[in-house]
Amino acid sequence: MIKVIILGFGNVGQHLYQAFSRNSKVDVIQVFNRSPINFSEEFQVSFTTDIRQLKEADIYIIAVPDDTIQELSKKLPLKNKLVVHTSGSVALNHLSDNNKKGVFYPLQTFSKNAVVDFKSIPICIEANNKEDLKSLKQLGSAISENIQEINSKEREQLHLSAVFVNNFVNYLYQVGSDLLLDNSLSFDLLKPLIKETAKKMESLNPVDSQTGPAKRNDFKTIENHLHLLEGSPYKEIYEVMTKKIQNKNYK
Amino acid sequence: MIKVIILGFGNVGQHLYQAFSRNSKVDVIQVFNRSPINFSEEFQVSFTTDIRQLKEADIYIIAVPDDTIQELSKKLPLKNKLVVHTSGSVALNHLSDNNKKGVFYPLQTFSKNAVVDFKSIPICIEANNKEDLKSLKQLGSAISENIQEINSKEREQLHLSAVFVNNFVNYLYQVGSDLLLDNSLSFDLLKPLIKETAKKMESLNPVDSQTGPAKRNDFKTIENHLHLLEGSPYKEIYEVMTKKIQNKNYK
Numbered sequence: 001m002i003k004v005i006i007l008g009f010g011n012v013g014q015h016l017y018q019a020f021s022r023n024s025k026v027d028v029i030q031v032f033n034r035s036p037i038n039f040s041e042e043f044q045v046s047f048t049t050d051i052r053q054l055k056e057a058d059i060y061i062i063a064v065p066d067d068t069i070q071e072l073s074k075k076l077p078l079k080n081k082l083v084v085h086t087s088g089s090v091a092l093n094h095l096s097d098n099n100k101k102g103v104f105y106p107l108q109t110f111s112k113n114a115v116v117d118f119k120s121i122p123i124c125i126e127a128n129n130k131e132d133l134k135s136l137k138q139l140g141s142a143i144s145e146n147i148q149e150i151n152s153k154e155r156e157q158l159h160l161s162a163v164f165v166n167n168f169v170n171y172l173y174q175v176g177s178d179l180l181l182d183n184s185l186s187f188d189l190l191k192p193l194i195k196e197t198a199k200k201m202e203s204l205n206p207v208d209s210q211t212g213p214a215k216r217n218d219f220k221t222i223e224n225h226l227h228l229l230e231g232s233p234y235k236e237i238y239e240v241m242t243k244k245i246q247n248k249n250y251k
Numbered sequence: 252m253i254k255v256i257i258l259g260f261g262n263v264g265q266h267l268y269q270a271f272s273r274n275s276k277v278d279v280i281q282v283f284n285r286s287p288i289n290f291s292e293e294f295q296v297s298f299t300t301d302i303r304q305l306k307e308a309d310i311y312i313i314a315v316p317d318d319t320i321q322e323l324s325k326k327l328p329l330k331n332k333l334v335v336h337t338s339g340s341v342a343l344n345h346l347s348d349n350n351k352k353g354v355f356y357p358l359q360t361f362s363k364n365a366v367v368d369f370k371s372i373p374i375c376i377e378a379n380n381k382e383d384l385k386s387l388k389q390l391g392s393a394i395s396e397n398i399q400e401i402n403s404k405e406r407e408q409l410h411l412s413a414v415f416v417n418n419f420v421n422y423l424y425q426v427g428s429d430l431l432l433d434n435s436l437s438f439d440l441l442k443p444l445i446k447e448t449a450k451k452m453e454s455l456n457p458v459d460s461q462t463g464p465a466k467r468n469d470f471k472t473i474e475n476h477l478h479l480l481e482g483s484p485y486k487e488i489y490e491v492m493t494k495k496i497q498n499k500n501y502k
Contacts (some may be wrong), residue, residue: 107440108443108444108447121443148440158440161430164423164430167461169448174458183404183405185408189409192397193413194417196359204362204365209360211362212414215418237491241488
């Protein structure tokens with residue numbers, strides 16, 4: 001049984017807690033959060049807002065906003081324990097030297113009220129020695145079948161790529177939804193297309209699945225789309241993306 | 252039994268043929284294509300490259316590239332038949348006056364070698380009279396549970412939105428894949444994230460599911476990402492998308 005304490009109980013902390021509590025190999029013995037939390041019934045765990053009250057555990061998981069990770073890691077009243085953070089964009093060495101450093105980064109998007117199946121989520125782990133890596137591998141394996149050793153430099157690139165395929169893609173969904181709304185059409189119309197566009201990545205690579213007016217240099221349709229977007233804040237996105245896709249054609 | 256002839260046997264034509272042949276309400280009695288086709292065994296249908304040899308059918312479905320629809324519709328040796336096209340961006344009145352005009356636009360992305368389940372695909376239909384609309388509704392209902400009456404103006408907007416959530420989204424997948432490849436990391440790492448990002452749209456709206464450095468105005472991470480993208484053709488996309496997401500915040 002791996003004893004774990006989760007520090008910070010936002011989206012990532014809560015999703016990790018739920019994933020860990022569903023299996024028998026990990027015991028979340030305590031949750032720390034700077035401010036009190038209204039626990040719903042599903043969370044039955046020892047909770048504290050007092051950092052001096054931290055218990056003894058095998059792994060301490062920091063799941064706070066990126067810009068507060070370093071500060072919290074320095075404040076921990078611990079010595080030579082394995083302390084890991086869960087961020088895609090913070091380097092391993094940002095953690096305090098007081099403890100053994102590690103990263104436990106689940107490459108996924110977490111929202112309130114959306115249950116996540118961890119099984120296929122890549123858990124990107126990093127540590128300074130084999131023993132700590134082994135501990136993180138064990139912890140990850142309890143919830144996922146996809147454990148990856150990724151160093152800080154690689155993780156940074158991974159996080160950047162994730163911004164493109166998650167944050168920016170989600171924003172394009174928003175654009176699609178907005179354009180339909182302006183014409184009293186339902187976003188539901190686009191949902192099967194959104195689903196299939198993502199599903200294709202299971203079997204095709206994105207170069208092969210690229211279609212549309214920009215790809216086939218269909219200038220007449222592009223012209224018409226730009227005309228429809230006259231005065232819209234989304235015209236700039238259309239122009240940039242179209243230009244990029246067209247350049248790609250000539251690569 | 253609705254007798255159908257498919258004119259043009261590219262991606263859309265072939266997917267429609269497959270969908271129709273899987274049910275008993277529609278009979279594809281003939282396929283026309285400008286050039287001969289190497290039929291695989293799965294296609295058992297009367298085929299012609301000679302437009303003068305077209306048979307008698309209830310509905311003629313034009314599934315050729317957008318810029319050749321009008322020309323083909325003019326050439327058809329038919330009078331007062333129901334002739335429809337399958338395009339998102341071509342207006343109903345582009346079809347020749349020789350016949351009754353209609354649109355049968357399946358809002359989905361079709362690729363070779365990717366079997367598509369038509370059941371939930373919105374089939375957007377348009378016609379000039381109730382009788383023809385009824386025929387198209389019957390035809391659509393044979394393969395989909397999601398038949399929508401959409402006029403040419405609405406369809407144009409729908410197609411534009413589809414470009415954002417399909418073509419541009421697919422291109423962002425390509426960017427993610429490229430950035431990883433440059434660092435010898437596998438695109439597989441992003442696939443669970445891509446899947447979940449799309450899946451969220453089933454239960455959340457895109458405004459609520461927007462996350463990331465741009466959304467939370469995390470300037471430090473944005474700075475670092477722009478630094479990582481120095482000299483990359485993708486920097487411009489990052490800048491535009493980030494700016495748009497940030498402006499959205501202040502709406």
